[in-house]
Amino acid sequence: MSNAVKIYDTTLRDGTQGEGISFSVTDKLLIAQRLDQFGVDYIEGGFPGSNPRDITFFQEAQKLKLKHARLAAFGSTRRAGVRSEEDSQLRTLLDSGMPVLTIVGKTWTLHVTEILRTTLEENLAMIEDSTRYLVAQGREVIYDAEHFFDGYKSDPDYAMKTLAAAMRGGASNLSLCDTNGGTMVDEFKAIVGRAVSEFGGDKVGVHCHNDSGLGVALTLAGVVAGATLVQGTANGYGERVGNANMTTVLPNLILKLGKTAHCAPQLAQLRDLSLFFDELANLRPDPKAPYVGHSAFAHKGGLHANAAQKVARSYEHIDPSLVGNRTRVLVSDMAGRSSLALKARELGIELDEKRPEMKGLIEELKEREFRGYEYEAADASFRLLVERHLGQRQTFFEVENYRVIIERHGQELWAEATVKLKVNGQSVHTVAEEAGPVGALDKALRLALDKTYPQLADMRLRDYKVRILEGNSGAGSRTRVLIESGDGAKIWGTVGVSDNIIDASWEALRDSVEYKLAIG
Incomplete structure (x- = not known):
């Protein structure tokens, strides 16, 4: 044969x-x-x-x-x-x-x-x-x-x-x-x-x-x-x-x-x-596809992630690189010190799992996931969270306030966003209009920052997803927003959660911009 x-x-x-x-x-x-x-x-x-x-x-x-x-x-x-x-x-x-x-x-x-x-x-x-x-x-x-x-x-x-x-x-x-x-x-x-x-x-x-x-x-x-x-x-x-x-x-x-x-x-x-x-x-890839899917070699449970770090084949049926894939560690309320250290290393941060800051990071992570945050598709927000606990998070700007107004005139619908920031100690106040509130916020935020941070010019919002987390509260239900952004060379995800969909969107937008500034 x-x-x-x-x-x-x-x-x-x-x-x-x-x-x-x-x-x-x-x-x-x-x-x-x-x-x-x-x-x-x-x-x-x-x-x-x-x-x-x-x-x-x-x-x-x-x-x-x-x-x-x-x-x-x-x-x-x-x-x-x-x-x-x-x-x-x-x-x-x-x-x-x-x-x-x-x-x-x-x-x-x-x-x-x-x-x-x-x-x-x-x-x-x-x-x-x-x-x-x-x-x-x-x-x-x-x-x-x-x-x-x-x-x-x-x-x-x-x-x-x-x-x-x-x-x-x-x-x-x-x-x-x-x-x-x-x-x-x-x-x-x-x-x-x-x-x-x-x-x-x-x-x-x-x-x-x-x-x-x-x-x-x-x-x-x-x-x-x-x-x-x-x-x-x-x-x-x-x-x-x-x-x-x-x-x-x-x-x-x-x-x-x-x-x-x-x-x-x-x-x-x-x-x-x-x-x-x-x-x-023009199809979104299936993350669960065997061998080639984004989740094909993803580990969520702390025991699995820890074991895969020590002996990859203990929880992986092949070496992912053989098919052009890679091992991923997912961060959730199931994570332990080993999982967080592995995930941080994956994102370019050396994190000793014995550091005293780990306890506070794990506690906040679990409390945030209880409130509806999800970091599996929001690596950028997770990195910012880790850097804050380690005292490594840079401050590029401070948010003083923002406002969004939506108006309809006959068949025309438009949104106006006002953003007030403090950049390098100076107050910056911008206004922008777009068809929708998220686009208006995104535009106003960029207008406030583009003179100081010209590297934002090539950044684009690629995808926007909304999930209602507690439907029994009707229009006041808690909402999770996942945003995917990119700059032509890299793609990253951020997350925001709030009882207000605009506020959740703002949090995810802000994280996205901060991450871009952090990576240059």
Whole structure:
């Protein structure tokens, strides 16, 4: 059994069928180049001729100078009763100019008789003729056996005949598709095992969907059964609930199953690759994603954090750096001295857990979390808190007062914020207007400080989240505000809590500005 596995990425075709996923032609070209740099073996680009975007992509893709990956165009077998040479679908595939053509065929008798409305014999001929014709034109052909597992469970002999037909035509690989995503692991493994025994593992691939939450597990089971090509998508994008997630499949194959792949040397780029896809898709990354998620190696409990510091593998199943991730320590009311010292070190502060200030820091932290503060996404506010307890917090300005007025004039709504600060002993009074109160406060605060601290010019508010903590108090409920800010080089989070949403926002804004001034 071969130890090498080939990676077939179908993000640009199957992945784009996911709800909310859309890539421009430029995006698709960038993705193809990035996947090639990462080392995948095949990149499926879409349906040539199906829409103007894919038509343009395949035209431009012919100009790409890829180092390793082979681009694939996707289509179907010839139509019933039509010669391959005269089939428009096959002609479009050839005209795409792609070196690899992936064709999908029916393996389930239900689809042959009820969807295609043709005979079982004609369907076998369609598969074999189409494959042979495309191979004769000098193209590598991969056969996608659609609904293979449903078809096998309905009529195993016929399902196997469809694979044999593709092999007779010269297909380089038979990719068995769990199109409905409903197959269980044991039966999936057994069915793949039969295909491997009849055609050889070097000829069998798997293509799985995640409808039963088993997309990754099924893919791994297929490889264990002998398949040597795996199809999947970045971050699990895909129709319905998605496809097998390559950012989970790959490290499992390489780090857990000991398989080799051309992309294995680039595995440390996996998290960056995952973030790259989410950025182009305009999606927020899943913090809970295995291996690549922000929380994948985050430790909250004091015992866990302490143990992970001493022996990382005691609470981490792999070294996070192998996939481009890192260990994180989360600060909460569960934290002890070790957790706080670890977290402070992570933020660049050397904090001896035996220092007398630790007791007061822990007590205030727990009291603040009881009131609703949360520092897991507010590292900047936590750093300022630690520096205050250690007597290291710098004073850049003092707040004397602030005020916000909101007015509506017909259909126009605007907010005016007044901020009075003391900067270098001088009183500074500014007024600013914006559409909303938080924007007005942010603008007024900057106006008061920008002459003294020009480094604030490149700072921007990136995200703003509000959570009501005690809904039983109605409009007077306690509110937590989380703000994410950035300056183009660094991103940081701050938190504010108050019975007044404006005051909570002001606290988070003030911390954000103070943190920026502290780091320069």
